[in-house]
Amino acid sequence: MIKVGGSLGADMSRACADIRALVDRGDSVVVVHGGGAEADRLADELGRPRRYLTAPGGRRSRYTDAAALDVLVLGMLGRLKPPLVTELLRLGVRAVGLSGADGGMVTARRTPPANVVVDGVRRVVRDDLSGRISAVDAHLPRTLLAAGYVPVISPPAYDPESEAGSGGSGLLNVDADRFAAHLAVALEADWLIILSNVPGLLRDAGDPASLVAEIPCEDLAEYLDLAGGRMKVKLRTAGEACLAGVPHVVLGDGRGPSPVLAARAGAGTTLVKGAR
DSSP states (O other), rough: OOOEEEGGGGGGGGHHHHHHHHHHHHOOOOOHHHHHHHHHHHHHTTTTTOOOETTTTSOOEEEOOOHHHHHHHHHIIIHHHHHHHHHHHHHTEEEEEEEEGGGGGGEEEEOOOOOEEEEEEEEEOOOOBBBBEEEEEEEEEEHHTTTEEEEEEEEEOTTTTTTTTTTSSSSBBBBHHHHHHHHHHTOOOSEEEEEESSSOOOSSSSSGBBBBEEEEEGGTHHHHHHTTHHHHHHHHHHHHHHTTTTTTTEETTTTTTSSHHHHHHTTTTEEEESOO
């Protein structure tokens, strides 16, 4: 399982040659991607303001009302996924683009109304179309893998509780890192490699040499204070996947010339289970 961050932009293609190498040697590969950065660019083009929620604990997240969900889906499925799929096809990889909603693969439960801060004002938000993953049906990706395809999957997830005729699309925005981790666990993947635009977890955000090379997932809480913003989510997600049984979990740098193979060779931050 290889997760390529949407923030990598054109650098996402750097992983494609590695995916081809893995496929050529007989490995089954699933690719997951996000798309928040592309959705932000698209929102700017369309003149739609970006809006965020701040929870009482200080956690900041995207405010995904119906209009924002439209932009997010278009960014991920219309802007970001096609170039990734076609680059893999160009390299001879039989890639298939999917969303979590296809075949009811990834289902989620909508986040309940919450008292949060929006645009500097505290209020109860009832129209946020974000959710938490509740189940994964691995049948579709397993079928494609068995037939020699490489699934390229991204959010959104399917909301089975969405009411017909209510104006909802039946889709929910879910975190792409958690999306990849849940899929990795459901598919009993040997590897979960999460690539982003940083070398891994750094003790000093401005010093690449301060990389934390290995973290026992049982001791994850001791390292969370080192992480900020999105890295905290990635680190927590990686630890959860490790504890759930994925044998090899790595937070790697997607900007290098061979990022997937480098991560498999020990580059980045590796989560390990049972290390003492």
